[in-house]
Amino acid sequence: MAGIVAYGVLPDERPLLEKALEGRHRVRCLELLLNEDTAATAAGYEIVSSSVNDALDAAVPGVLGRGGTRMIAQRSTGYNNIDVEEARRLGIGVARVSYYSPYAVAEFAWALTLAVNRRLVRATGRTREFDFRLTGLMGRDLHGRTAGVLGTGKIGTAFARIAHGFGMRLLGWDVTENPECRNLGMAYVDRDRLFAEADLISLHVPLVPETHHLVDAAALGLMKRDAILINTGRGGLIDAPALVETLRDGRLDGVGLDVYEEEAGVFFLDKSLEVMTDDTLARLMTFRNVLITSHQAYFTQDAVGQITDATVRNIEDFLAGRTGDSTLVPPAARP
Known part of the structure; x- marks a missing residue:
């Protein structure tokens, strides 16, 4: 059972994410946005799930890595907010949602x-x-x-x-x-x-x-x-x-x-x-x-449900050492 902390979780999104992971992993959902000032709150969590408005550039992957994070599971198709190459250098896996409605x-x-x-x-x-x-x-x-x-x-x-x-x-x-x-x-x-x-x-x-x-x-x-x-x-x-x-x-x-x-x-x-x-x-x-409007185009029951399901699959694939179309950085070998 992995420890997962999800950032930028909207109130309507939270029950879907918690239900999808219930009984399988320990999950903490936060409305807090992830950035350089808040990255230390992920300490002790193996997996971080990020939203489109989180900022995982500059020093953030380093802070996450030092806190024990091994994977970033982005809950969107876009990932321009993540320094993917820095995550790769640090051995942190990264996946995104390659498809939703x-x-x-x-x-x-x-x-x-x-x-x-x-x-x-x-x-x-x-x-x-x-x-x-x-x-x-x-x-x-x-x-x-x-x-x-x-x-x-x-x-x-x-x-x-x-x-x-x-x-x-x-x-x-x-x-x-x-x-x-x-x-x-x-x-x-x-x-x-x-x-x-x-x-x-x-x-x-x-x-x-x-x-x-x-x-x-x-x-x-x-x-x-x-x-x-x-x-x-x-x-x-x-x-x-x-x-x-x-x-x-x-x-x-x-x-x-x-x-x-x-x-x-x-x-x-x-x-x-x-x-x-x-x-x-x-x-x-x-x-x-x-x-x-406030970045709500994706915000339908259908799309958010598909994003949640895809995020859970990405997490399960990472933990099993599998890669797929959604993988940006493959999982590093466990020590």
């Missing part, structure tokens, strides 16, 4: 799209005050317009299928063309053409050095003045200060963001009684055509 994120991306396009947040705010005017609430038909999908893996493909259902023209950009998207009528084009022609742009690529600030000032300058930009991928895909300047210039019809580059230490937490010290995030929140 792509529909959770794709459907939420469309929820943001429709909310932004049809001014739903502004409309519901008004009606709660018994203001039933339609001034400033005009949206546009999406049918017949062009959707640009950056990243056509499982989530991007699910997003494209929904766009196809709306009767939209499809443009795609990826290092590898997806035959399923081709069958939907998607034309793969270079990035600049996609930015220039799309009425709706949705980001579904992983955050790697090549995609960091994929949407920068130059890309934003190519976009139509009335385009809609949606990001449910990773915050670092967008240069947020450049986005602020674009919005200040009156460009873009709407923006929907479920992620933000500096979200760690902010998202998933109650900051309502504190002063917001992130000037860029605070400025983004002031634009009426910007809708920001």
Whole structure:
């Protein structure tokens, strides 16, 4: 029976994780985020389960290793928050969740799209005050317009299928063309053409050095003045200060963001009684055509259940010395 401490565990997630590990391992679930200041709390636990907003860079793997941690089980597909090479050097195994429901994120991306396009947040705010005017609430038909999908893996493909259902023209950009998207009528084009022609742009690529600030000032300058930009991928895909300047210039019809580059230490937490010290995030929140949510696109019963099951499998595989598609760093031999 291994000792497991899980960080960044949300209240709705906790019973699923505890039930999945009940009777098999000793598990402690914490809402506390894991970072350099809190890493010492993992001392004595063989396995650490991290969330997407934990920061396991710099000195954190070293602190974990000295405390007895032998494995990091990340509860997300992305792992840019983990210094994988440092973990490898220290002999700490690392695994991620390689797959969970792509529909959770794709459907939420469309929820943001429709909310932004049809001014739903502004409309519901008004009606709660018994203001039933339609001034400033005009949206546009999406049918017949062009959707640009950056990243056509499982989530991007699910997003494209929904766009196809709306009767939209499809443009795609990826290092590898997806035959399923081709069958939907998607034309793969270079990035600049996609930015220039799309009425709706949705980001579904992983955050790697090549995609960091994929949407920068130059890309934003190519976009139509009335385009809609949606990001449910990773915050670092967008240069947020450049986005602020674009919005200040009156460009873009709407923006929907479920992620933000500096979200760690902010998202998933109650900051309502504190002063917001992130000037860029605070400025983004002031634009009426910007809708920001707190990294909840994945947050469905189906997806979280699959993430939990995959995490438990990764832990069991690690303890048995097995590797698989989810393994980033294989288990080191026991002394």
